[in-house]
Amino acid sequence: MTAGGYFGRALVVDVAATSAKGSALELPEPVLRAYLGGVGLGTWLLHRLAPPGVDPLAPEAPLAFVFSPLVGTPLTTSAKFAVLAKSPLTGLLTDALASSQFAIAGKLTGHDAIVVRGRAAQLSVLLVDADGVRLEPAPELAGMPAADAESAVRERFGRGWRTAAIGSAGERGVRYATISHDGRHAGRGGLGAVLGAKNVKAVLVRSGARVDVADSPAVLAAAKDLRQRSFGPATAKYRELGTLANLLAFNAVSTLPTRNFTAATFAEAPRLAAEELHEMRGVARNSCASCSIGCEHIYSRKGGGSQRMEYENVFALGPLCGVSDPDDVFAASARCDELGLDTISAGGTIAWAMECVERGLIDEPWLRFGDGPALLRALDLIGTRAPGLGELLSLGSRAAAEVVGHGSIDFAPQVKGLELPGYEPRSLQSMALGLAVNARGADHNRSGAYEADLSGDLDRLSGGPAHVAAAIGTEDRAAVMDSMILCKFLRGVFAEPFEEWAQLLRPVTGWEVTADELRAAARRIVLAKRVFNMREGATAADDALPRRMLDTPLELGSGRTATLTAERLRSMVTGYYADRGLDAEGRPDPADLAGLLLDA
Structure with a gap:
């Protein structure tokens, strides 16, 4: 008998077949207990299913969506899933976590993980529910932002499906492309490029199974207790101002990376700070699925619309690139969402390129620190892998530095190929x-x-x-x-x-x-x-x-x-x-x- 919270199996889908073929991989209870779920179980699956030395963008390279025993319970913040693959950016294991209803629907297809392999003959969407799997051609989705693709497949297949999709960056193989769902992203390491290499624009999941827990009353009691504690002082910062509250705090203690890590304070940080934006532009606060914290803060954008902003995207597209105009940083963050780009790697790679221009190593004089329109132009070039600079920067800072040479690897802001976050x-x-x-x-x-x-x-x-x-x-x-x-x-x-x-x-x-x-x-x-x-x-x-x-x-x-x-x-x-x-x-x-x- 399988332990509560688990189905005891992963679904392995080959999208190379015309209609997609799914097979069950049994997950022994000792493995589930040893690795739990999420990133742990995904790591075990990659060991089992990724051929040694596989090219991350090869058809046989697996991409795993992995759930956990807590998904579907009333425990706060449990509606999360992990995505794992061998990274096209680092050549090593990468994993990303995300929160949304996709986690619940994905698990309730009757699986603890869904693994995608192969390459579809044409741009397609993969549908998984308790009745099985199927592959549907979707050439009309080519080039769409992930959010637009989600809307299109919802209209085509019905509102009962939950969707994870890629933008044009994933389709074009940008090495730090993301997988998006409900406006959130499995962001780091190029997972969107891995899905794009399989010619899959979106994965759709629909609930249809049930998973039991061992002691339902005890789970409900634990959920009530955890929910009450989640309203306490330990999470107050995230409720009140979100992660962007870190910006001024880090600036004050000289740990806010600025201008490609040449400094650790940014004189114009107050223009981008949560305190300023909350007063002038704050419009809403939101929560992830099954979450009682509510850390997501929404700000108004110049010209209309709104944008979710967090510390890491503001740091990477603001101080790291020397950009201080909040409208430019908001626009750049929105552009990353539309294209499906990891904001940290995008900002880090562009900041490196800006320094290369200063040093005369890249002949693009328009790409300067502090220039918001230049930042936006660079993002567009990357998202489309435009010949020349766009193609170069789509590789990430480490691989781009290997192309440019002249010691530029010494100031490429990366470890193992992954660009540094906002901590000096x-x-x-x-x-x-x-x-x-x-x-x-x-x-x-x-x-x-x-x-x-x-x-x-x-x-x-x-x-x-x-x-x-x-x-x-x-x-x-x-x-x-x-x-x-x-x-x-x-x-x-x-x-x-x-x-x-x-x-x-x-x-x-x-x-x-x-x-x-x-x-x-x-x-x-x-x-x-x-x-x-x-x-x-x-x-x-x-x-x-x-x-x-x-x-x-x-x-x-x-x-x-x-x-x-x-x-x-x-x-x-x-x-x-x-x-x-x-x-x-x-x-x-x-x-x-x-x-x-x-x-x-």
């Missing part, structure tokens, strides 16, 4: 380690070590053993939250996270889950990601930061500087390896591999 590593040195070692690359959601840096408990300007422990702790907690799946904005609600998460899983699954079991699951998931990347060619040399972060002191004002040397970072990486039970090259002990259940 030199002034947040726990975060510096987290960014360097993370399997996905430079990422703030899989390694939220900035929490430790900003807590006041550590010297954020001088990394050492305590910073190693902090980075490992946040990485482990993220691994469990991303696999159960729960929103990171709840993290401050849990006083004893692993024990409290175990208390949520017990009535859903019927397992006698313990805190120590979840700690072991976290370590297993982190290790399984590393093992996948090693299989695909990653080495210890990839656990690093751009040379700019290690060679150039950061000015903090008042004569102060922050310095992160290569030696200090390497010392922290070595400590991380030791604490993770890895050898000096970041490789696991062969005895530890058996616990990953990769042959199950």
Whole structure:
């Protein structure tokens, strides 16, 4: 009998067949218990289904939509799903999380995951429900923004279907294209390009099955308690101003990356701050599906319409590119939504190109820091992969730097090919380690070590053993939250996270889950990601930061500087390896591999 919250099977769909063929992959209970769901289970599936060395855009490369045991329960923030593939941007494992009704409908097709392989003969949509799968040609959707494609398929197939779709960037293979649904995005690593390479414009799912929990009254009681706690002070910032509240706070402590990480403060940050925008332009607040927090803040746009704004898209399209006009930043964010582009990678790649222009390495004199219309023009070139600059920047900053040469890789703002988020590593040195070692690359959601840096408990300007422990702790907690799946904005609600998460899983699954079991699951998931990347060619040399972060002191004002040397970072990486039970090259002990259940 399958544990509560699970169906015990994944659906593997081959879209190369004219009508699409689906087959069931049984998911043994030991695997479900070891990897939980979401990112953890998706990592296990990629090990099983991705041929070693596969080209991320090849037909045989799998793309997995993965659900969790909590999806469909009344637990707040549980309507989330993970998307995993080998990234065309990094060549390594990538995963992205998103919240929407797609998660609930996708799971209630009767599967814990839906995996797509093959390449359709023409642009098509894939439909999955409890009755099976089918592929429908949809050439009329070519070039449409994801939101327009969602509307079109809803009109064609009915309102009961939930849709995840790509924009023109995904169709054209931009390496950081997104998958979108209900105005939200599975954003990082180029998952939209992977779906586009399969000639699939959209995946439609429709509820038709039922999944039971082990103890429904206990789940309802846990949901009521968690909902009440979600209204507390730990989430107040997100309700009141959203993530954009970070902008002025980070600017004040010199950790707001500006002009391609040449500075960490932006003089015109107040023009883009949540406090200013909320007063002048705030029009609405919204929530994700099955969420009681309500972190989404909607602002009015010049000329009409509105736009959802968050810290990361404002940072990447604003200070990082030197752009301070909120209308330009709003327009750029909207353009990324229309094209289906990851805002962090788009902003980081354009900021790198702007610096290349300043240095005379790229002959596009119109592309200048601080020029909003130039930013918009560059986004259009990228989204269509226009010959020349558009094609170059569609590769991401690392691959583009390899083309341009002349040492431009030293200031390309990336780790393992993934562009850095809005946290300055030199002034947040726990975060510096987290960014360097993370399997996905430079990422703030899989390694939220900035929490430790900003807590006041550590010297954020001088990394050492305590910073190693902090980075490992946040990485482990993220691994469990991303696999159960729960929103990171709840993290401050849990006083004893692993024990409290175990208390949520017990009535859903019927397992006698313990805190120590979840700690072991976290370590297993982190290790399984590393093992996948090693299989695909990653080495210890990839656990690093751009040379700019290690060679150039950061000015903090008042004569102060922050310095992160290569030696200090390497010392922290070595400590991380030791604490993770890895050898000096970041490789696991062969005895530890058996616990990953990769042959199950």
